[in-house]
Amino acid sequence: MIIEIQEKIEEAISSGQEIQMRECADAISSTISHLSYFPDRYFNLILDLLKKEAFLKAKSSYHFLFILELGNWHTISEKQKEELLPLLNNSYGLFADWMSCFVITELLGECYANEAALNILCRLKKTEAETPRSLVPHGFQHFITDSDDPKLVKKAYEELLQMKEDSSEKVRDEVNEHLRIVANRGKIPY
Numbered sequence: 001m002i003i004e005i006q007e008k009i010e011e012a013i014s015s016g017q018e019i020q021m022r023e024c025a026d027a028i029s030s031t032i033s034h035l036s037y038f039p040d041r042y043f044n045l046i047l048d049l050l051k052k053e054a055f056l057k058a059k060s061s062y063h064f065l066f067i068l069e070l071g072n073w074h075t076i077s078e079k080q081k082e083e084l085l086p087l088l089n090n091s092y093g094l095f096a097d098w099m100s101c102f103v104i105t106e107l108l109g110e111c112y113a114n115e116a117a118l119n120i121l122c123r124l125k126k127t128e129a130e131t132p133r134s135l136v137p138h139g140f141q142h143f144i145t146d147s148d149d150p151k152l153v154k155k156a157y158e159e160l161l162q163m164k165e166d167s168s169e170k171v172r173d174e175v176n177e178h179l180r181i182v183a184n185r186g187k188i189p190y
Contacts, residue, residue, distance in 0.1 A: 002041050002042070002045065005024055005027060005028060005045070006045060008020065008023075008024050009021070009024045009045075009049070009055075012024060012058075012060075013052075013054050013055055013058045014054070016058070016059065018059050018060040021058060021059075021060035021061070021063055021064075022060055022063045024063075025060075025063035025064050025066065025067055026063075028042050028045075028064075028067055029066075029067045029070070029072070032067075032072060032075070033071065033072070035075060036075060037075050037077070038072060038075040038076045038077070038080060040080075042067075043076070043080050043083075043084075046064050046065075046067065046068065047083060047084065047087060049061070049064055050087040050088075050091045051087070051091075053094075056091055056094045056095050056096065056100075057095075057096045058096070058097065059096070059097055060097065061095060061096075061097050061100045062095075062097055062099035062100040062102070062103050065100055065103040065104065065107070066103060068084070068107060068111075069103060069106060069107055069111060073107075073111045081112070085112065085116060085117065085120070088104050088107060088108065088120070089120045089123065089124070091104075092104055092124055092127065092132060093124070093127045093128065093129055093132050095132070098131050098132070098135065101131070101132040101135045102135050102138060104139075105121070105124075105135050105136060105138045105139030105142070106138070106139070106142060108120055108121050108139045108142075109121065109138070109139035109140065109141070109142030109143045109146070109156075110142040110146055113142070113143060113146060113147050113149075113152070114152075115152060117139075118143060118152055118155060118156060118159075121136055121139045121140060121143075121156070121159070122159055124136050124139075125159065125162075125163055125166075130168045130170055130171065131170075133166070133168065133171050134168065134170045134171045134173075134174045135174070136163070137160055137163060137171075137174045137175045137177070137178040138174070138178060140156045140157070140159055140160040140163075140178065141160070141178035141181055141182055143155075143156035144156050144157050144160070144182050144187050144189065145181065145182060145185050145187045150189065153187075153189045154189045157182070157188070157189050157190075160175060160178060160179065160182075161179075163175045164176070164179075
């Protein structure tokens, strides 16, 4: 089954078929949904995809990142999470699909929610491309609203405030939106 899915993914990437990309991701998700662990063969497939330029340029790459997040995060082993984290960092600014960057900020801020992930978000806020940089505030907002670690919450809030000085109006607008969310939830850490 894994070879068949790999072939279909390669075909979908080559042809630019967004529906086929989603169907492949759905097939993987449905296969692992009833398991209490994330099988290495599927996890490694996703890791391999994150290393491929053609995948990073595909319009629907985010579907494969959703597999990691939606209901499956608890099945990913600590070892797998350690393997994934640097790939999320390295691939972030290379995605052509903005939604992939959005999902990565959720994975970092909501799922990982640790110091290593926060440090990556701090680096990603310096991403040259405007759209990926404009999604970083979303990750900081998750740290602020969802984390139980006051030190990380404070650092995430300070980093988010620093982004108010970004040269891009789009980034500043996103920062202001996420600061509103933080305020509305009563999560300002001071």
